Amino acid sequence: MGRYFGKRLLSTIPLLLVISFLVFMFIHMIPGDPARLIAGQDATKADVEVVREQLGLNKPLLVQYGEYMKGLFTGDLGMSIKNGKTVVETIAPRLKPTIMLTISSMIWAALIGIILGIISAVFHGRILDYIGMLIAISGISVPSFWLGLEMMQLFSVKLGMLPTSGLETWQSYILPSLTMGAGIMAVLGRFTRSSMLETMREDYVRTARAKGLKESLVVMRHAFKNSLIEIITVAGLQIGGLLSGSVMAETVFAIPGLGRLLVDSINFRDYKVVQALLLFFAAEYIFINLIVDILYGVINPKVRYD
Amino acid sequence: MSEKLLEVKNLRTEFKRDKSWVTAVNNVSFDINEGEILGLVGESGCGKSVTSLSIMRLLARNSKISNGQVLLKGKNLLEKDNKEIRKIRGREVAMIFQEPMNSLNPCMRVEKQITEAILLHNNFSKEQAHQRAFDVLKSVGIPEPEMTLKSFPHQLSGGMCQRVMIAMAMSCEPELLIADEPTTALDVTIQAQILELMEEIRAKKNTGILMITHDLGVVAEMCNRVVVMYAGRIVEEAPVKELFADSKHPYTQGLIGSVPKLGSGVKSLPSIPGSVPDLSVMPKGCKFAPRCKYAMDICREQEPELHTIDKDGRRRCRCHLLDQNRKEA
């Protein structure tokens, strides 16, 4: 088992290196002169040179990369040009709202999605199956920002039940996390169903029935427990996507999180912040994938005891 | 002889295929006595497994039992509701399957899988259930029961898995054991051990066994009586010695003829030409007629009846040829 984890851990290192290089190159991939772009159209030549100096763009590429990597390890990601704070200072306060939203939407989406999938699988081919899968495919097809806006219109504007923006109270989490979770719920629902349909055809499920177990126990203890290994993998990958998926919900509900910071920074050409956020999201995604893989090993006896 | 343990009467099982019902098991009747091993033989797709699943009421949702009775010590299992049938499954009738590796839950320790059934059907404490699991594992010849109890199925060999399956089936001391091709997926040497074990169980506990197989070697070694099925129907039934010495139905003769005999000097084995007909496009008369070298005109027109052909009613056969000979005699 230790070897499995070791191998998995090592395999992420080159990936992280390539991604950090790509993200570093990001500023150089922008067509035109980045210094001029950042300084703005009507900046003087001297202004542009100042920006170039500030960003270190006048140095050779390799030196820049070296400094960038050094900065990564020392936590120095440069300055935001928007408000004169460091990039780390800009990002740090934005973490909490996004993480809180991610967790709250993951919880409801996983719960409902898995229940939906199990019900659909158990009632395969009957009306409940069709209803469940219609809900799921709608969740995949609905534009999340529109869903958010419509819920805001109904619950906040018309009924005045829930706040339209911000994250001050627990009620203010409801609509954004519903918006963020709809797609995940749908993906998990569909996946749970197909995985359960497969495991319910397995010989050991028949064995469980032949023992005289109740159908609910057969489904939950024997079929679902085996499907759960796969479901957790898929759910984990979804969490990875959620953090950056908060872009839409944060924009709709004006929540000061990472997603909105990314959009604002792109609009403001605050490239150092964009760079840091892209790296953060990618690293976080890889990291969560790694945890999911390890978790997969822990819960799957075939990996655990080999 | 002892009393009838299981009586299957006129069983008919159908399943849905493309919106129409096809008959997989047609008018099948047989019985098993206590402590007796009945062989159920036939090619794959002849309805053997469907018959066994019908007895246990474990059919998939697209199938139904449309006629007949399954009497276990006189109680009709087909009339029981779901709750009652669950009390019988595992407790009075247990089952073992073809693929022991796939028939055990891969993410559950052996102990849990065995004690699950014990706790379900007995009023045992956890310790008692553990002790019983230990004992049954020991009784099926597992050398280190404690270690096996702690294992996951993938850590055991195929033979060991089948022993665990048998232990699990025997843990509540059922009167009837249904074994669906219990040795097919195993190595030849392991096969013999497993068969020996089942014979031992029968002798010790007086368990009736329904042995489903396509392997006539297994039949010859294990069974007291044999029922031969073809295309969802019984074509012949006989005590095992008589079947091998003097089979009446051309299909049975073909099956026996295709088993290699040591030192017979025959270079190529005779085989039955053609294959089992598709359930939805059955021939009109005798279902075996298209593959039968003795087929007569009447065989293609009219399906023969299953007649008792000896005095004490132990032999049955479904063949026009035989009917004709008997009339002439």
Added chain:
Amino acid sequence: MAELKTNNNKEMFATGEELPKAQSKVKEFVKKFVKRKTAVISLIFIIFIILMAVIAPYVVPYAPDQPDYTNLLQGPSTAHIWGTDEFGQDVFSRLMVGGRLSLSCALIATIVGTALGVVLGLIAGFYGGFWDSLIMRCCDVLFAFPDILLAIAVVAIIGQGMVNVMIAVAVFTVPSFARIIRSATLSVKQAPYVEVARSLGCKNSRILFVHVFPGTIQSMIVNFTMRIGTAILAASSLSFLGFGANVTEPDWGAMLSQGRNYLNTAPHMVLFPGILIFLTVLAFNLLGDGLRDTLDPKMN
């Protein structure tokens, strides 16, 4: 048993039955597909939407950019069935004409992304070794930017605007397609008929395009259909964030984004574009589901 089966097949070839069989494959597919009502309804809806996009400029009641300052932000009425926007432009007319922009953007992006993904997936799956590692590691890198983030990153680099949104959506279609086609290629590669072709001395390129490529078409069609839905969602999301079409253009996402400012007074400006996007994406997904179930009954 196996022997018996091959005998049967030989007989069938000898009687020349294989020709009508091959022809009936399409017929059989259509017959099976027609049975799936949701998929058929979806297909009809998609055809209707595409048709509208083509002929809309000639049939809609108002010109999409015709302002009417006496009728600003009006709710649905008989004159304007889906109401008017902040310039008094007819929302229905704008949406129908806007289908041209939104659909063609999604369609072009998906076609480009699919083509690239298929070629890369075929190469990776068929040649294996170095090419496989290279292509798949590149996909891993792209996968590290999940979902919409990759599209946002691309737009952040190349700038905003409709063409760039198309490029972004195409880029984010490539890796998933490459993966799917790679695994399809790997399974086809092991099929007996490919082995036979190789043993007969076929050139690699011939095997790849004549034997392997057709084997991957099924998964390609299904994923292509579903990816169009995803592309519409991604493109409208980018437009909503302000990275896509100019807000004066009648793009579905841009109209929704614009309507957001009038959520209190004119909720229909958000409602109708949203419903249209939702139904269109839903139709593509249901069609994809239907195609998958028809092409591969095992999956059901």
